[in-house]
């Protein structure tokens with residue numbers, strides 16, 4: 001079982017009204033750790049967050065010293081940023097419906113449209129996929145990094161393998177273990193994860209070489225910002241990040257998850273970005289499958305496309321366009 005197909009099948013199996021799912025996201029503060037899957041439990045302010053935008057609100061805009069009350073000059077809000085960086089942040093925050101543009105004595109200024117609802121997410125669970133435990137790669141070091149950093153409330157290893165005592169002993173004891181069957185979607189919890197300390201100082205493993213480990217400590221506030229950034233990216237990105245190929249062989253619905261790009265010719269889920277195109281021996285030019293991935297995500301989870309508040313704001317802007 002290829003890891004890509006395993007990952008899509010797992011994402012489809014765990015997504016529901018109470019669980020937002022995204023894949024392949026940065027889960028670091030100073031280092032470079034990409035986690036396979038993030039599962040988010042919505043918090044009490046979720047509806048307020050969902051009402052702002054279906055996309056990601058830029059982290060720099062959320063942390064900027066500007067509120068909804070009074071507009072501030074852009075150069076005062078981001079004094080340490082270069083002009084092109086300021087423009088980039090403001091453009092994205094305005095597009096997300098989080099900032100509004102104004103003028104203060106003729107200078108470009110911004111204010112928040114609404115206060116950021118910090119408690120929109122509750123638990124963040126990081127899931128590392130390793131369908132075949134006999135080819136573990138960097139698994140142990142990756143999970144050690146996740147546990148000592150404590151960015152996630154819980155960390156889980158998902159595998160299709162039979163898990164032996166030796167496998168368990170090689171993993172940090174805080175890491176939960178799921179056995180997942182991508183064909184049936186069945187999931188068994190072989191070991192519960194231990195909750196991690198997300199509001200205390202963490203230790204991030206930057207690099208490990210034989211004999212040396214390069215680490216950095218991470219303060220609670222750095223962690224809190226990194227968690228928020230991660231949750232925002234997860235909300236905007238989701239897990240259906242593929243584009244269907246223009247190939248008659250691709251038939252979503254026949255695979256283990258309804259929307260995954262299943263290829264009749266290959267007899268499995270394929271990764272369109274790396275496997276599909278005229279160079280593929282089975283390529284049969286045609287229309288891409290007509291599946292509205294946003295509509296499916298909205299139907300399966302609490303993610304909301306094109307929220308009402310945003311639509312109203314856009315309508316208001318159009319009147320002045």
Ligand code: SF4
Nearest residue numbers: 247263276277280282
């Ligand atoms: S391009 Fe090849 S791998 Fe992709 S859907 Fe078509 S036949 Fe399958």
